[in-house]
Amino acid sequence: MPNIREIAKRAGVGIATVSRYINNTGYVSEEVKLKIQKEIDESGYTPNALARAIFTKNSKTLGLMIPNITNPFFNQMATVIEEHANRFGYTLFLCNTEDNEEKEKEYLEVLKSHRVAGIIASRSMCKDEYLNIQIPVISFENHISSSILTISSDNYKGGKMAFNHLYERGCRNILHIKGPKTFDATEMRYQGFIDGAKEKNIEVHVIGFESDFQVKMLEENLNNIINIEKYDGIFVFNDIAAATVMKYLKEKGIRIPDDIQIIGFDNSFICELVHPSLTTIEQPIKDLGALAVEFLIDLINGEDIVIKNYLVETKLIQRESTFLSSEVMSQSLVD
Numbered sequence: 001m002p003n004i005r006e007i008a009k010r011a012g013v014g015i016a017t018v019s020r021y022i023n024n025t026g027y028v029s030e031e032v033k034l035k036i037q038k039e040i041d042e043s044g045y046t047p048n049a050l051a052r053a054i055f056t057k058n059s060k061t062l063g064l065m066i067p068n069i070t071n072p073f074f075n076q077m078a079t080v081i082e083e084h085a086n087r088f089g090y091t092l093f094l095c096n097t098e099d100n101e102e103k104e105k106e107y108l109e110v111l112k113s114h115r116v117a118g119i120i121a122s123r124s125m126c127k128d129e130y131l132n133i134q135i136p137v138i139s140f141e142n143h144i145s146s147s148i149l150t151i152s153s154d155n156y157k158g159g160k161m162a163f164n165h166l167y168e169r170g171c172r173n174i175l176h177i178k179g180p181k182t183f184d185a186t187e188m189r190y191q192g193f194i195d196g197a198k199e200k201n202i203e204v205h206v207i208g209f210e211s212d213f214q215v216k217m218l219e220e221n222l223n224n225i226i227n228i229e230k231y232d233g234i235f236v237f238n239d240i241a242a243a244t245v246m247k248y249l250k251e252k253g254i255r256i257p258d259d260i261q262i263i264g265f266d267n268s269f270i271c272e273l274v275h276p277s278l279t280t281i282e283q284p285i286k287d288l289g290a291l292a293v294e295f296l297i298d299l300i301n302g303e304d305i306v307i308k309n310y311l312v313e314t315k316l317i318q319r320e321s322t323f324l325s326s327e328v329m330s331q332s333l334v335d
Contacts, residue, residue, distance in 0.1 A: 002043040010043070011035040062296065063093045063111040063119040065104060072240055072268035073283065074122065077140075080289030081120065088297055090117065099182075101125040108133070118296040123183060136299035138292050142184035143309065149299075150309045151292050155185045158281040158314035159192025162235045162263050165279070165316055167200055169261055169323045171233025174204045175225075177245065179237035181208065186237045189265060193235055205231070209241060222248045229254055232261065239264040243274045246321070261322040276320030287312050 008018045013032055020026035021036050028036070039045070062085050066074045082092040093116055095107035104126050111119060118136040127144045130137050139150045166174055176193050179186025190206070197204045209221045222228075222245065229252065236242035242264030246256055254260055256276055264271065267282035291310065298305055318324070 002045045004045075007036065007039050007043065007045055010039040059115045059117050060090050061093055061114065061116045062090050062293070063095060063107075063116040065095045065097055065107060065119065065121045065124065067097055067099045067123045069094070069096050071238075072270045073238065073266040073285070076268060076285050077122070077289055080285050081293055084290050084293040088293065090293075090297070097125065099123065099125055105129055111135075117300045120292050120296060123185075125182075136296060138296045138299070140288070140292055147307060149295055149305065149307050151288060151295065152185060152309070152311060153283040153288065153314050154311040155188035155314070156192040156195075158265060158283075159189035159194075159235075160196035161192075161314065161316055162189070162265065162281055163193045163196030163200075163204070165263060165318075165322065166233035166235060166261060167196075167202065169233070169257075171261055172202065173231050174202065174233040174235070175228070175231040176204055176206045177234065177236045177241065178206055178208050179241070180210055189237055209237070228252075229259065232259070234260060234262050236262065236264050239266045239268045239270050239278060239280055242278055242280070243270050246274055246278070256321050257323050263322055267317050271317070271319060279319045279322040280317050281314050282317045283314060284312055 004018050004022070005015055008015045011018065011032070013036065017028060017032060018036055021028045021033055062081075064078060064081055066078055069075055069078065078092075078094060082094075085092050093111060093114065095104075095111070097104040097107060104124065108119075108126070108129055112133060112135065116135065118138070119130075120138045120140055121130060121144065122140040123142050124130065124139065124144055130139075130144055130148060137144070137148050139148050141152045143150050163174070174197070176190065178190040181187065194204065194206070207221075207225055228249070234245060236245050242262055246262060249256060249260060249262075256262055262278065264278050264280040265283070267280045267285075271278040271280050291312065295305060295310075
């Protein structure tokens with residue numbers, strides 16, 4: 001494999017000239033550019049990305065920490081972030097942390113050793129590790145510190161929206177299946193849901209799950225719910241957990257939405273794969289991903305950005321797992 005010295009010799013120019021051309025860090029005449037590119041093409045030379053990062057102080061690589069790639073929401077989120085990063089000329093280094101603190105710390109060391117230009121940290125389990133790493137960081141979904149910008153959906157309003165939808169569809173005996181306490185997003189959804197219920201003087205039951213994506217653990221948690229058939233409405237903290245609840249109910253012969261109405265959160269692709277299709281609160285994945293990438297690149301480029309929590313609006317996506325308004329009226333007449 002040829003190196004930069006050999007390319008310079010073949011093109012009849014100095015090493016510094018080849019370096020300026022490859023890294024786009026200074027003037028090179030059009031004639032010389034053509035000579036250098038000709039030798040690069042003929043020799044199959046590939047610049048050393050790490051050496052280039054050291055020289056330019058920008059590796060054109062972004063690190064993305066996500067909790068688990070098997071979670072449909074984060075699966076889609078990673079795809080959106082990668083596509084948007086590519087538009088700006090950046091590649092993505094994907095780190096699957098599995099909500100494991102030690103694994104996240106190890107990945108952080110790997111990202112630092114590869115001199116990534118910036119990091120998007122989703123649902124971090126080791127917040128202190130990000131405070132003095134000298135790399136631009138954007139936090140997604142949970143707050144790391146007052147010095148790091150945070151982007152998330154308005155989970156609180158989304159939770160309140162979920163309660164209001166079930167209430168408007170005639171539900172009065174309502175269960176909320178909430179996510180793990182360690183997740184900021186699911187805590188805010190829970191709080192919004194509870195506050196919505198208080199405004200209507202409705203007491204809702206709450207049961208906490210210990211996982212947000214591992215189906216076996218979700219099924220084990222479901223077995224601990226006594227008399228689940230007594231509820232007429234259930235809000236589940238995310239779509240994959242909601243799909244697991246639907247499967248469990250159907251196995252018990254409970255009809256959705258006739259016996260129990262269900263609403264999830266995220267609007268991941270799984271919503272339209274289950275039957276009946278799942279009503280959910282949408283997190284605008286494209287907007288969230290684009291915003292995270294654009295803010296991060298602004299930080300990398302030294303732009304002056306206000307460091308705060310940026311909230312993106314959620315919205316209700318009505319599908320078959322809850323009644324349409326006309327169906328509620330018909331049911332009321334029957335009752």
